[in-house]
Amino acid sequence: MSADVHLxxxxxxxxxxxxxxxxxxxxxxxxxxxxxxRGQGLSAEDAADVVQTTWLELLRRLHEIRSPRAVTAWLxxxxxxxxxxxxxxxxxxxxxxxxxxxAAVDPGPPPEQRLLTDERxxxxxxxxxxxxxxxxxxxSIVAEVHRPDYAAIASSLGMPHGSIGPTRGRCLAKxxxxxxxxxxxxxxx
Numbered sequence: 287m288s289a290d291v292h293l294x295x296x297x298x299x300x301x302x303x304x305x306x307x308x309x310x311x312x313x314x315x316x317x318x319x320x321x322x323x324r325g326q327g328l329s330a331e332d333a334a335d336v337v338q339t340t341w342l343e344l345l346r347r348l349h350e351i352r353s354p355r356a357v358t359a360w361l362x363x364x365x366x367x368x369x370x371x372x373x374x375x376x377x378x379x380x381x382x383x384x385x386x387x388x389a390a391v392d393p394g395p396p397p398e399q400r401l402l403t404d405e406r407x408x409x410x411x412x413x414x415x416x417x418x419x420x421x422x423x424x425x426s427i428v429a430e431v432h433r434p435d436y437a438a439i440a441s442s443l444g445m446p447h448g449s450i451g452p453t454r455g456r457c458l459a460k461x462x463x464x465x466x467x468x469x470x471x472x473x474x475x
Contacts, residue, residue, distance in 0.1 A: 289358075289435035289436070289437075289438075290355040290356070290438060293314060293315070293354075294353075294354035295307075295354075296311040296357075297348075297351065297354040300348065301348055301349055314432070314433070315357075315358060315361055315431075316341075317430035318358065318362065318430060318434075319340055319341075319361055319365045320334075320337055321426045322362050322366060322427070323336040323337055325423060325426050326369035326370070328372060335372070336368045336369050336372055337365065339368050340361060340364045343364055343368075344360075344361060344364070355437075356441075357438075358435045358437075358439075359438040359441045359442050362442040363442065409471050410471075413464040413465055417460060417461060418457075420443065420445075420453070421456075421457035421460065421461075423443060424439070424453060425454065425457050425458070425461075427439055428450075434450075436450045436451070
């Protein structure tokens, strides 16, 4: 069963009151919506708000979606729109939270491991930023989803369905080539 059919079936069952289907729909598509929101330049906090607002909008309009198979495209479009609205409203004033941050315990890896990871990530993201906009957006979406819905991705990115896989392969090959040529990545001879 294709991803769009599977997700459409989940939406249909959610319309009939099946909460588990709704949970599965959220589980499948939340990473995509998160990436779309972050891809619009939102902070993690604003992206979380946008994704939550998008899911609430889906619940409000659950019975209005005419083509259940298009649920991924509908959600991506709604996330983009809400992201744009959030950016237009600008940042809200937030209370000073320095005291809270100073008292928080860092649950992350030890500093030496974090340093190595940060250095590797810096090189990766530097080269990722050099990719075309289309490559960055495509890779950001498909990297977060277990079973990407290529039809919805093609629709939202304005690409032919059959070109998603080959384009993804070319983008990854270009990124790999840049990384291997960079001595700070450790792959160059």
